Amino acid sequence: MDDRGQLKWFLGIDFQHQPDGSYCMSQERYVNAILSKFNMTDCNPAATPTDTNTRLLTASAEKQENNQDTQFPYCQAAGCFIYLMTGTRPDISWTVSKLSQFLEKPNTTYVQATKRLLHYLKGTKHYILKYSAKPKDELTMFTDSDWTSDIEDRRLASGYLTTLGTAPISWNTCKQATVVLSSCEVEYLGLTDAVKETLYLRNILGALGKTLNGKTPVYCDNQGTIALASNTSSQQSHETY
Structure with missing residues (x-):
């Protein structure tokens, strides 16, 4: 070298x-x-x-x-x-x-x-x-989905973008394999992919010695999906695995 x-x-x-x-x-x-x-x-x-x-x-x-x-x-x-x-x-x-x-x-x-x-x-x-020399260790995830854009097979498109501080470090847009029946399901599938990516990035940053400031916020614009995810999280918090 x-x-x-x-x-x-x-x-x-x-x-x-x-x-x-x-x-x-x-x-x-x-x-x-x-x-x-x-x-x-x-x-x-x-x-x-x-x-x-x-x-x-x-x-x-x-x-x-x-x-x-x-x-x-x-x-x-x-x-x-x-x-x-x-x-x-x-x-x-x-x-x-x-x-x-x-x-x-x-x-x-x-x-x-x-x-x-x-x-x-x-x-x-x-x-x-642009990535700053000393970014704040704040990982933030944004996710959204599109339910009605494809009129041929009705399969949704979803995407997410992750920022560390103010700059994006991970993003993706893809067509899902599942046909869903409501906008809540659409957003929930997109949210699932976003959360998986969030956990993956948290593990990488942890391995690099980065100390993240608490929980990672994930932003979604569907109230039904937010309520469903919050209810699921509340139920699981009372169970032992």
């Missing part, structure tokens, strides 16, 4: 060491490379990663055959988005998860949604993650 000084570049991610001891992570160079790869360098920026009025559905065989955008390297674009999302961009997590569900037969709408995301990246390529 040899000491090469301050970390500046690692696997497509720029690291900048600030005078106050904090570190900034950025993938601006990687975004520029993506835009150049798909001939979108001079595109106009977009304010959001996806258009809320666009409904992404599976194309029929006839429409797929007549698709004029079949030559667009959709799978390559999705792969680039996944790496970017995993590294420093939790803001595109839901969009990338949605686009990744149709890698085999992307229709024209999905190609347009991919280009829309490239427009968004053009305007937000300067986004960074």
Whole structure:
């Protein structure tokens, strides 16, 4: 091993060491490379990663055959988005998860949604993650779920984001395998994944010698789910395992 000084570049991610001891992570160079790869360098920026009025559905065989955008390297674009999302961009997590569900037969709408995301990246390529030198040992989890967005198989999408201090350290968006019958069930499944991730991160931080300040708050916006989780926790606290 040899000491090469301050970390500046690692696997497509720029690291900048600030005078106050904090570190900034950025993938601006990687975004520029993506835009150049798909001939979108001079595109106009977009304010959001996806258009809320666009409904992404599976194309029929006839429409797929007549698709004029079949030559667009959709799978390559999705792969680039996944790496970017995993590294420093939790803001595109839901969009990338949605686009990744149709890698085999992307229709024209999905190609347009991919280009829309490239427009968004053009305007937000300067986004960074900043981690302070001495973050407060406060682990916080946020979770949410979407019950009605997929009208084809009715399987929900859920996601979570975890922060340590003020910066995100873990995030995920996925499509659940279970079809549920109420918004409470939707949020409860999402909350389950979030709590599992919270316990995992607490164990890691404990192994690293971090002393967390009490319990980890998990934020959920469904009152039925909160009541159900609180009631379950209260019942279990009176049992011995």
